[in-house]
Amino acid sequence: MKNYQQPDSNGHFGKFGGQFVPETLIQPLKVLEEMFLEQISNEDFVQEFINLCKEFTGRPTPLTYADRLTKHYGKAKIYLKREDLCHTGAHKINNALGQILLARKLNKTRIIAETGAGQHGVAVATVCAKFGLKCQVYMGEIDITRQNLNVFRMKLLGAEVIPVTSGSRTLKDATNEAIRDWVTNCENTHYIIGSVVGPHPYPMMVREFQKIIGIEVKQQIYAFENRLPDYIVACVGGGSNAIGIFYPFIEDNVKLIGVEAAGHGLGTDLHCATLTKGRPGIFQGMISYLLQTEEGNIKTVHSISAGLDYPGVGPEHSYLKDSNRVYYSQATDSEAIAATKLLSSMEGILPALETAHALAHLEILLPKTSPNEVVVVNISGRGDKDLNTIINNITF
Amino acid sequence: MSEIRNYIDSSLALKEKILSVFLTAGYPSKNDYVDICLSILDAGADFLEVGIPFSDPLADGSVIQASSEKAISNGISIDNVFQFSNSISRRNSKPIIAMGYANPILNYGVESFFIKAADNGISGVIIPDVPLEEYEFFYNQIKTKLDIVLLTTPTTSSNRIVDIDNKSSGFVYYVTLKGVTGQSILIDTNKLKSTRELIRKNHLLAGFGISSPSDVHSILEHVDGVIVGSRIIKEIEDGNTKAIDKALKLVSDMKFACKVE
Numbered sequence: 001m002k003n004y005q006q007p008d009s010n011g012h013f014g015k016f017g018g019q020f021v022p023e024t025l026i027q028p029l030k031v032l033e034e035m036f037l038e039q040i041s042n043e044d045f046v047q048e049f050i051n052l053c054k055e056f057t058g059r060p061t062p063l064t065y066a067d068r069l070t071k072h073y074g075k076a077k078i079y080l081k082r083e084d085l086c087h088t089g090a091h092k093i094n095n096a097l098g099q100i101l102l103a104r105k106l107n108k109t110r111i112i113a114e115t116g117a118g119q120h121g122v123a124v125a126t127v128c129a130k131f132g133l134k135c136q137v138y139m140g141e142i143d144i145t146r147q148n149l150n151v152f153r154m155k156l157l158g159a160e161v162i163p164v165t166s167g168s169r170t171l172k173d174a175t176n177e178a179i180r181d182w183v184t185n186c187e188n189t190h191y192i193i194g195s196v197v198g199p200h201p202y203p204m205m206v207r208e209f210q211k212i213i214g215i216e217v218k219q220q221i222y223a224f225e226n227r228l229p230d231y232i233v234a235c236v237g238g239g240s241n242a243i244g245i246f247y248p249f250i251e252d253n254v255k256l257i258g259v260e261a262a263g264h265g266l267g268t269d270l271h272c273a274t275l276t277k278g279r280p281g282i283f284q285g286m287i288s289y290l291l292q293t294e295e296g297n298i299k300t301v302h303s304i305s306a307g308l309d310y311p312g313v314g315p316e317h318s319y320l321k322d323s324n325r326v327y328y329s330q331a332t333d334s335e336a337i338a339a340t341k342l343l344s345s346m347e348g349i350l351p352a353l354e355t356a357h358a359l360a361h362l363e364i365l366l367p368k369t370s371p372n373e374v375v376v377v378n379i380s381g382r383g384d385k386d387l388n389t390i391i392n393n394i395t396f
Numbered sequence: 397m398s399e400i401r402n403y404i405d406s407s408l409a410l411k412e413k414i415l416s417v418f419l420t421a422g423y424p425s426k427n428d429y430v431d432i433c434l435s436i437l438d439a440g441a442d443f444l445e446v447g448i449p450f451s452d453p454l455a456d457g458s459v460i461q462a463s464s465e466k467a468i469s470n471g472i473s474i475d476n477v478f479q480f481s482n483s484i485s486r487r488n489s490k491p492i493i494a495m496g497y498a499n500p501i502l503n504y505g506v507e508s509f510f511i512k513a514a515d516n517g518i519s520g521v522i523i524p525d526v527p528l529e530e531y532e533f534f535y536n537q538i539k540t541k542l543d544i545v546l547l548t549t550p551t552t553s554s555n556r557i558v559d560i561d562n563k564s565s566g567f568v569y570y571v572t573l574k575g576v577t578g579q580s581i582l583i584d585t586n587k588l589k590s591t592r593e594l595i596r597k598n599h600l601l602a603g604f605g606i607s608s609p610s611d612v613h614s615i616l617e618h619v620d621g622v623i624v625g626s627r628i629i630k631e632i633e634d635g636n637t638k639a640i641d642k643a644l645k646l647v648s649d650m651k652f653a654c655k656v657e
Contacts, residue, residue, distance in 0.1 A: 010529060018533065020498055020525045022455040023560075024574055027551040166461055167451065179454055184575035186551070282498040282525065283452060295473045296503030297451035 001325050004250045006316060011200020014322065016315035019199040021285045025179075028186040033201040035106055040208060045101065052097050053212060056130065057087045061213075063220035063376070068346045073362065076230065076369035079376045080349065081217050081245060088123050090352065090381030091213060091241045096123035096192060098209030100131055103190035110134045110189040114178040116143055116171030116237075117306035117354070118150025119381055120194030125159035135159040138177045140170040143306055150385055168300040171310050175284055195238025196314035199285030203314050210244025217376055218248055225374055231365065233257045234378040235358040236275070236328065237308035239317045241380035246326060255327070258317060259361045261303035262330035272301035274313040275321050275328045288315040304333035304389060305353035307381075331360035337393050339363075340383060352381035353389065398543050399519045400443070400491045400566035404599045404620055407442065413654040414601060414621025415612075416443035417628055417647060418495060420463040421480055422472035423447075424635035430483045432632065432640060437488045439644040440651030444484065445522070445623065448477050448496025455524040457578030459626040474504045478516040485517025493545070493566075495522040498534060510540040520545055520566045528559055545569050548595075550587045557594040568595050570602040570619060578626035581605035581614070588618045608646075612653035624650060 006013045019029060039045040053059040062085065066078040083091040103111060111133050115121030121137040128135035137154055141163045144151050154161050167173035175193075182191040196203045196210070214232075221229050232249060234242035236258040246256045263271035271277070278289040283298055291299040291311040303309045320326040331339070339359035344350045351359060358377050369375065383390065404414055417436050422429050433444050449467035453460060474496075481492045494513055501509050501523065513521065520543035526534045528546070535544065543566030548557050551574060561568055570591060572583055582605070592600060602615050603623030612622050624647075631643035 019527065019529045021527065022524050022549075022571075023527050023547045024549040024551050024571065026527050026529070026556070027553065166458065167465065172452070176452055176454060180457075180576050183455070184579070186574065282502055284454070285525075290499075292499070292503065295468075296500035297449075297468055298499075 001250055001323070006319060007200065007204055011204065013316045013319035016280070016287050016318040017200055017203060018287050019285060020282045020287065021199045022183060024183045025186065025199070028182070029199055029201065031106065035102055036201055036205050039102060039105055049098055049101060053094065057093050057097065058085065059212065060216045061085045063217060063224065065224065066347050069343065072346060073366035075366045075371060076373035076375045078362070079221065079224070079229070079374065081213060081376060081378045083213060083241065084349065084351065084379045084382035088126050089384065090119045090123070091210065091244060092120045092123040092194060093126065094212055094244070095194065095206050095209040095240060096120070096127045099190070099192045100127040100133070103133065104131065106190060108188060108190040110136070110185065111192055112136050112138065112178050112181050112189055113192045113194060114138045114171065114174040115194065116174065116309055117385065118143070118147040118154065119307060119385065121159070121161070122150055122153050122157070124192050125154040125157035128159060129157045136162055138162050138164050138174040138181070140164045140168065140174045142169045143171065143174070146389070147306055147385065171306070172298060179284065195240040196243045196316060197238045197284060197286060197312060203286065203316055206240055207243045207247055207316065210240050211247045213241065213244040213378065214246060214248035217245060221374065221376065228252055228254050229376045230369070230373040231255045231257060231375040232378070233259065233358045233361055233365065233375065235259050235308065235354050235380060236313060236317060237261070237272070237310050237354060238312070239314040241378050243314060243316055245378045250325065256325065257361060257365065258326050258328045259357045260328060260330045261305060261308040261357055262332045263302040263304070265332055266330060270302035272303050272308055272310060273330045274311060275317060276330055280318065283312050286315045288318045289313055289321070304336060304393065305357070305386070307352070307354040308357065329361050329364065331357040335360040335363070337390065340390060341394060349379065350383040351379055352383045353386045355380045398566050400493070400543050401599070403442065403491055404567060408620060411656040413616055413656060414442045415440060415647070415651045415654050416445055416493070416601060416621060416623040417441040418445035418447055418623060418625030419628060420447035420449055420460065420467050421477045422449065422467040422470045423463045423629065424632055426470050426472065426476070428635065430480055433480070433484050434487055435640070435644055436647055437490050439647040441647050442621070443491050443493055445493045445495045445625070446477055446481055448474060448494060448500055450497040450500055453497060455576055457576040457626060459578045459630050463629045474500060474509065478512050481518050482516040491519040492517055493520040493522060494518050498523050498525045502534070506534065506536065507538050510538055510542055514540065514542055519543060522569060528556065528563065531563060547571055548591055550574055550584050554590070554594055557591055561595045561597050564598050567599040567601045567620070569623070570600050571604045572602050572615065573605050575604070577604050579605050581611050583615055585618070592618055609649045609653035612650050616654065621654065
C-alpha cells in the first residue's frame with residue numbers, strides 16, 4: 001500500500017470514522033484537533049513527549065528474540081516487542097502521556113477516562129498523579145468486580161473510580177458515561193480515550209502517540225536481522241497496540257495480522273470478533289464495524305480478556321480490513337489461555353490475556369512459515385493483572 | 397410546505413407557543429403506548445416526538461436511557477415505531493416527529509426509513525448524533541418531504557448556527573444546556589438571545605432540562621416553543637392510571653404556560 005494518507009481532513013478513513021456526536025461536542029473536538037495538529041508539529045512538544053517516554057515509561061522497550069519459542073515451532077524466527085515492560089505494564093501509557101501533555105496545553109484541570117480491564121485507567125491515573133491533575137475513571141460495575149486489583153491501583157494513584165451501572169455495565173457503557181460527562185463538563189475537562197476509537201480526532205491522535213511502538217521495532221529489527229520482518233502480529237480490541245505497531249509498516253512489504261477475541265467461539269454469541277462477524281454502523285462517534293442486533297442495537301459481547309471485551313473497533317482497522325491491507329484472525333478464550341501458559345513456560349514472560357490472543361495465532365501462522373522468515377509479536381501488556389482469571393481457567 | 401412549520405405559524409398567530417412531548421416508543425408498554433400518546437396530544441401537546449429506542453443513547457440522561465432499555469427488552473423495532481405513528485396519525489392530525497440515533501436508522505436503510513416514515517404519518521426527523529459534519533454522508537441527498545430538524549447548543553459558534561439554520565427545516569432545536577437530557581435547566585440567556593438573532597429561516601424550540609411550567613416561563617420569551625421528555629417519562633414510570641393522569645395534568649399545565657399573554 002503506497003502513499004497511505006488516512007484519515008482525510010474530516011477524519012474519515014475511507015467510509016469509516018467521522019464525527020457522529022451530539023452538537024455540544026463539536027466545538028471541543030475542533031479545539032482538540034487544532035491543538036493536536038499544532039503541537040504534533042511543534043518540536044518542543046514532541047521532544048517533551050519523547051523525553052517522558054524515555055525517562056518515565058522506560059522506552060525504548062526491548063525487542064526480544066524468543067529463542068525457545070522459535071525452536072518449539074521450528075519455523076520462522078520469533079521476536080517479541082516488549083510493551084509489557086512499559087511503566088504501568090502495558091502500551092496504554094504511551095497514549096496517556098501524549099494526551100495529558102495536550103490537556104495541559106488546553107489548560108484543562110480535570111481528566112476523565114473510561115476503562116475495561118483497568119490498564120488504561122491505571123495509565124491515566126498515573127499520568128494525572130505525575131502532573132497533579134484531578135482524575136475520574138468510569139468503569140463498569142462488572143469490570144470493577146473482575147479487575148479489583150486495578151481498581152485499588154487507581155485509587156492508590158489518587159483517582160476516583162466511578163462505577164457504571166447502566167446497560168452492559170462493562171467497557172461499552174463506561175465509554176458512554178465518559179462521553180456524557182464530557183458533553184456536560186467539556187469546558188474544564190479533557191477526555192483521554194484509551195484506544196483508536198471514538199470521534200475524530202481521537203483515532204488519529206491515539207495512533208500518533210502509539211506509533212512509537214512500530215518506529216522502534218523498525219530500528220530494532222534492522223539491528224538484529226538487517227531487514228524488515230515478514231509478519232507482524234498484534235491483538236485487536238479497540239486496536240491501539242495493533243495500530244501502533246502496524247502503522248509505520250503500512251507502506252512496507254510486511255504482512256500485518258490482527259487477532260480478535262473469539263471468546264467461546266465464533267459460532268456462539270459469546271465473542272467480540274467485531275471485524276470478523278460484525279457489519280458497519282455508527283457507535284460512540286464513529287462509523288466502523290460493530291457487533292449489532294438486527295435492529296441496530298449494540299450487542300453485549302464477551303471475552304475472557306476485559307480489554308478486548310468491546311463491540312466496536314477503531315475505524316482505521318475497518319478501513320485496513322476492507323482494503324485488504326491487514327488480515328484479521330481470531331483466537332478463543334481457551335486458545336489464549338494455552339498461549340499464556342506456553343509463553344510463560346518457554347520464555348519467562350507472562351503476557352496479558354489480551355496479548356495472549358496474538359500469541360495464540362502463532363499456532364496457525366508458524367507452520368506456514370519457513371526458517372528464513374521473521375515474525376514480530378506485539379507483547380502489548382503483562383499478565384499480572386489477569387492472575388485471578390488465569391487461576392480459574394488453567395490446569396497443570 | 398412543511399406541516400410542522402405551518403402548525404407553528406398558525407399557533408403563533410393565535411398567541412400560543414408550541415409544546416412538544418417526547419415519549420420513547422413502546423414505553424411504558426407496547427399495548428399502552430398509542431393510547432398514552434393520544435391522551436398526551438389531547439391534554440394539549442402540539443407535537444409528539446416518538447423516540448426510537450437505542451442501546452447507547454449518548455445525548456440522554458438516565459431516565460431516557462432506562463426507558464430505551466425497557467423498550468428494547470419489550471422488543472420495539474423501527475417497524476413498531478411506524479405502526480405506532482400510523483395509529484396515532486389516524487386519530488389525531490397533530491405533527492409526529494421521529495427522534496432517534498443514527499445507527500438504527502442507518503441499519504434500517506436511511507432512504508427506506510424516510511419513505512416509510514412519510515407513509516406512516518411522520519412529519520419530521522431529529523437525529524442528535526448526525527451533526528453538520530456528517531449531514532451529506534448520512535442523508536446522501538435523499539429526496540424527502542419530511543423535515544430534518546438540526547440541533548444547536550450553547551457551545552455552537554455563530555457561523556455554525558447560521559449553517560444549521562440553513563440546513564434545518566421544520567424548526568431548529570435549541571439544546572438549553574451543556575449536558576444530557578434530564579438535568580436541571582440553567583439557561584445562558586445571552587447565548588440564547590444571540591442564537592435567536594442568528595436563526596432567520598426557522599422557528600426555534602428549546603429542549604433538555606425543561607420539566608415544569610416555571611421552566612417554560614423562564615425560557616418562553618426567547619423561543620417559539622419547548623420540548624419536554626425525561627420529566628414525562630419519569631411521571632409515567634409506574635404505568636398506572638394515577639401516574640398517567642399526573643403526567644397528563646403536567647402536559648396541560650405546561651401547555652397553559654405556553655400561551656402568550
